[in-house]
Each structure stands twice: as structure tokens, then as C-alpha cells.
Amino acid sequence: MDYLKAYITGGIICIIGQILIDKTKLTSARILVLFVVTGCILGGLGIYEYIYNFGGAGATVPLTGFGYLLSKGVVEEVDKIGFLGIFTGGLKSAAGGVSVAVIFSLIASIIFRPKEKN
Amino acid sequence: MDTSDKKKKEYQKAAEALSPNSHIIKDCIWAFFSGGAICTIGEALTKYFETFSLGKDSTSLLVNIVLIGASAILTGFGLYSKMGKRCGAGTIVPITGFANSMVSPSIEFKAQGLILGVGAKMFTVAGPVIVYGITASILVGLGHYFLAG
Numbered sequence: 001m002d003y004l005k006a007y008i009t010g011g012i013i014c015i016i017g018q019i020l021i022d023k024t025k026l027t028s029a030r031i032l033v034l035f036v037v038t039g040c041i042l043g044g045l046g047i048y049e050y051i052y053n054f055g056g057a058g059a060t061v062p063l064t065g066f067g068y069l070l071s072k073g074v075v076e077e078v079d080k081i082g083f084l085g086i087f088t089g090g091l092k093s094a095a096g097g098v099s100v101a102v103i104f105s106l107i108a109s110i111i112f113r114p115k116e117k118n
Numbered sequence: 119m120d121t122s123d124k125k126k127k128e129y130q131k132a133a134e135a136l137s138p139n140s141h142i143i144k145d146c147i148w149a150f151f152s153g154g155a156i157c158t159i160g161e162a163l164t165k166y167f168e169t170f171s172l173g174k175d176s177t178s179l180l181v182n183i184v185l186i187g188a189s190a191i192l193t194g195f196g197l198y199s200k201m202g203k204r205c206g207a208g209t210i211v212p213i214t215g216f217a218n219s220m221v222s223p224s225i226e227f228k229a230q231g232l233i234l235g236v237g238a239k240m241f242t243v244a245g246p247v248i249v250y251g252i253t254a255s256i257l258v259g260l261g262h263y264f265l266a267g
Binding site for chain 2: 003009011012017019020022028036037041044055057058063069070074075077086091097098101105106110111112114
């Protein structure tokens with residue numbers, strides 16, 4: 001059941017992205033920015049929590065989940081250390097994911113050769 | 119001649135009015151099934167790593183490591199972009215798409231060197247995502263501090 005919920009939640013979030021791509025011709029970079037910001041704001045408002053409780057990984061794997069993670073981190077950090085948490089909480093919670101993506105990109109660029117475009 | 123031209127134009131208009139929608143529906147079906155599948159893999163990984171009982175944060179980080187790693191490998195072999203042609207947003211919106219947006223240009227621009235090629239181009243998409251993600255998180259933090267705190 002959890003798998004089905006994750007499938008449906010993630011699928012619907014991707015459909016929203018697809019409609020935006022087809023209807024508005026937004027580039028994928030803009031879509032990703034929009035999704036992170038939306039996830040972060042919905043997280044801050046406490047709405048994304050419901051999507052997460054229903055969809056599990058279906059809510060965390062899409063990039064809106066990355067935004068949600070940022071919002072959760074900043075709220076926790078503000079509760080813990082106060083005002084300065086506003087500046088540290090977001091990135092702290094995202095540190096693992098970003099670092100992993102950076103190091104994997106670097107390793108991949110060393111191992112792989114560029115593909116010829118066709 | 120005149121009428122046939124008109125008819126052609128009318129036909130084209132009618133065809134255009136119809137085709138984008140069926141095109142969108144097809145795209146959405148692909149996006150739903152591919153994006154949903156990636157999330158379900160994420161759910162399966164979450165369940166697997168939860169058995170290590172490392173806590174929520176470590177579990178989700180491990181899931182992301184596997185997904186980002188898989189995306190990096192698929193991107194390296196040129197398979198992720200092939201999937202992307204069919205799946206559209208289904209492969210862009212998940213974290214694997216974010217990883218692809220970093221890995222792909224860093225491989226493509228390696229000829230321009232490690233600093234301005236790999237190092238800089240890696241953040242073509244990820245840079246804006248991080249900039250506006252952090253900005254949004256600061257806004258959320260301010261809101262939480264002044265309104266809820």
C-alpha cells in the first residue's frame with residue numbers, strides 16, 4: 001500500500017511538472033527552481049507535511065521534497081538556536097544531498113567521456 | 119487554388135488545435151508512470167534502509183545517495199537522457215533529474231578543464247536551484263522566527 005501511495009504521489013507531482021513544460025514552455029531549470037521554492041514554502045506553511053505523511057518517498061524524491069527538507073531544517077534550527085538558525089538550518093539539512101551530488105558529478109566527469117550528440 | 123490553400127490552412131488549424139492536447143496527455147502518462155516508478159524505488163530503498171534503524175535523516179540521506187549514484191551512472195552511459203526523451207518531467211522532477219542536471223554538463227564540458235569546465239558547468243541548473251532554495255528557506259525561517267517563534 002505504501003508503494004502504491006508513493007507511486008501515485010510522485011506520479012502526480014511529475015504530471016504537474018509535465019503540464020508546466022508542455023503548456024508554458026518553461027525550461028527544466030525553471031521547473032526545478034519552481035518546485036524547490038514551492039516545496040519549501042508549502043513545507044513552511046505546514047502543508048507539505050500532509051503530502052509527506054500520505055506519499056512517503058513519493059513526496060521526498062521529487063524536487064519539491066528537497067524544498068520541504070530545506071524548510072524543515074530551517075524550522076528545526078530556529079527552534080534550537082534561535083535567530084541565526086534562519087541562515088544555517090536550510091543548507092545544513094541539504095548538506096548531505098548537495099555534497100553527494102557534487103562528488104558524484106566530479107567522479108563521473110573523470111570516468112565518462114562526453115557522448116556525441118545526435 | 120485559393121480555396122485549396124484556405125482549406126489547407128483550416129485543416130492545419132484544426133490539426134494544431136487537436137494535436138497538442140493528445141500530445142500533452144501522452145506526455146503526462148509517461149511522466150506519471152516513470153516519475154511514480156522512481157519514487158516507488160525510493161520508497162523501497164527507504165524501507166530497506168529503515169531496517170538499519172539509523173534515524174530518519176540518515177535513512178533519507180542513504181536513499182538519496184543511492185538514487186543520485188544510480189542517476190550519475192545512467193547519465194554517464196548516456197541512458198538517462200534517452201529515458202528523458204520519452205519520460206519528460208518524470209525524469210526531470212525527481213532528485214535523479216537534479217543529479218542528472220549536475221552530472222551531464224560536468225561530463226559534457228570536461229574538455230574545458232576541471233575548473234571552468236566541470237566545476238562551473240556543474241551548477242548551471244543546480245546553482246539557481248540552490249540560490250532560490252536557500253532564499254526560500256531563509257524566508258520560511260524568518261516567518262517561523264517572527265510569527266511562530
